[in-house]
Amino acid sequence: MQKSFNVILGIVFGLALIFALHGRQDTVTGSTSAPTAATASPGRAEVSATPQPLQRRPSQARPANLEDFLRLQDPQAEWTVHRDEAGTVTGFMGGRLPLRGRPEAILSSISSYLIGQSPEFREAETASVEGPLATTRTYRQMASGYEVYGAAARVSVNHGEDAATEVSSDLRKVQQVDTTVAIELREAEARLRDQLARHTVLEVTGTSRPLVFGRTPEDNELAWQFRVVVAKPGRQHREILLSARDGRILLDRSVVRH
8 A cells, every 4th residue: 555655656746847847948948039028127228139230330431432532531622513414423623632641652542542443444654744843643534445535533742741632533424335446547547638638737646546435425436536737827736536437537626735
């Protein structure tokens, strides 16, 4: 009798132990859930279970274009910005930027920014001019691997203790370019001389590569650029662009030489 009682007691004790352990497991599992507003302790900050993305401070953001870069150098500087009908910035002129240091270091800094941030610019090899008062460097705008006619950014750094920097640009919005070259440079020069037959041509100099020329963002083609000197009552300098596609004269203007 005593033996049967001990067996029953052991079974009851074992079942009680199993139920106790099962209840403890439920409690541990439930403690990992995020607290709700009703269960949050007063005066204690709640932590969201959803990870939040890191926010970059404004000072960490890299400028998107040359205009933004220059504004960071001098937020108080006054700018004249030129925009087309669509609101796109086509050019701007900036005043004196308080950049300190040697002109070479300032130009190197701006060069690194332009080439790294704006793939459409490259530094023209012969466009760095060092004078007694200032050093000027020109950056040509590129499109489809060719220089865009008349589009560039210029940086001028004054020498001396007040190494002020002046920046100006005349940029073009180029969306499409017809890169057809049906007429090579030598043939283009021959056609040009034929069209100038009624003039006494003293000198013709052409570029080694065609340039991008157009009057709208969607309509651009490649053109050969020529510097021409003709005899008149004196000497007249002219700049002529000849289409590399069909040989038409796209631009003919007089150039004043000082």
